[in-house]
Amino acid sequence: MVWILTINVYLSPLIEDLKFLWDQGVEVFDAYEKVNFNLSALLFCTINDFPAYENLSGYSVKRHNVCSICEENTSYHQLKHGRKTSYIGNQRFLKCNHPYCRLKKSFNGSYEDKVAPPPLTSEAVYNRVCKVNVAFGKIQKKNIVKNIWKKKFIFFELPYWSKCDVRHCIGVMHVKKNVYDNIIDMLLNIKGKTKDAINARKNLVKMGILLELQPQPHSKWIYLPPACHTLSKFEKLSFCDCKTINTNWLTFETDNPNQPSILSIVGMGGLGKTTLAQHVYNDLKIDYAKFDIKDWVYVFYHFHVLTVTKIILEAILIKMMIVGT
Numbered sequence: 001m002v003w004i005l006t007i008n009v010y011l012s013p014l015i016e017d018l019k020f021l022w023d024q025g026v027e028v029f030d031a032y033e034k035v036n037f038n039l040s041a042l043l044f045c046t047i048n049d050f051p052a053y054e055n056l057s058g059y060s061v062k063r064h065n066v067c068s069i070c071e072e073n074t075s076y077h078q079l080k081h082g083r084k085t086s087y088i089g090n091q092r093f094l095k096c097n098h099p100y101c102r103l104k105k106s107f108n109g110s111y112e113d114k115v116a117p118p119p120l121t122s123e124a125v126y127n128r129v130c131k132v133n134v135a136f137g138k139i140q141k142k143n144i145v146k147n148i149w150k151k152k153f154i155f156f157e158l159p160y161w162s163k164c165d166v167r168h169c170i171g172v173m174h175v176k177k178n179v180y181d182n183i184i185d186m187l188l189n190i191k192g193k194t195k196d197a198i199n200a201r202k203n204l205v206k207m208g209i210l211l212e213l214q215p216q217p218h219s220k221w222i223y224l225p226p227a228c229h230t231l232s233k234f235e236k237l238s239f240c241d242c243k244t245i246n247t248n249w250l251t252f253e254t255d256n257p258n259q260p261s262i263l264s265i266v267g268m269g270g271l272g273k274t275t276l277a278q279h280v281y282n283d284l285k286i287d288y289a290k291f292d293i294k295d296w297v298y299v300f301y302h303f304h305v306l307t308v309t310k311i312i313l314e315a316i317l318i319k320m321m322i323v324g325t
Helices: 007-023 050-057 122-129 172-187 198-207 233-240 242-250 273-281 305-323
Strands: 026-030 035-039 046-048 168-170
Touching: 046 050, 050 168, 168 172
Parallel strands: 046 168
Antiparallel strands: 026 035
């Protein structure tokens, strides 16, 4: 006996409402035009993390065939040390003349000459799941026939869902956080979280790549040669103390007093750029530095240079009126 997900049962009321909004719609009032109109709606796509993708799409993302594009042709390598699965050959999704396709040492030690399979169309996905039997409830007899498409999800009851080419999207927030956490853990060499551990070095030796990084056993300990991303203790402290570095840069005295100190903080959304800027802005060193006036100005995604300049000048005038200069 195996347990199956009952999310189809929980989403049944939502599907009924979506069908009603698609077929008939609801009458709503437009407060601006002062008129009533019929509002129709559809489910465009879902945004979720990768584990939830299995629940919402019906495709199994466990074990080896985790790619819903490659399916049974997913390129993977079972690592001996650590019992983890490494998914290799992703250069096939690049252009055939991309330089990464010829880099052996940086990847798995071989050239990538395979061609990426075309993404499944909406009709192809529907044909794969339309014949999958779905039983509502928590317990079902184990199916002898193994299939990477586990179930026909309830979204396919919507009349337009089988015609949508993009049905599920992986949330940028989840991908960004996972990639960022793994990079930081490896750079700072956090014990228990870094990916550059002894098992990873042993797997490199087993695969015959980057042999200069192989572990060197000694009498009571094992030495791991530094990699290109290995940071010293001072570099780790400097990496974590971004606030002090930015503050010292802004308060640094130059030979030309009229030369402004411009510091740009760039990066993906959600990394804490605004928080870092606020810490630097509120630092006491900035108050006693060469700046006569400081102010915090919000700039939106769509902005005009003259509008932003006007806001900055107005903020400066208000500050000058407050201090009486």
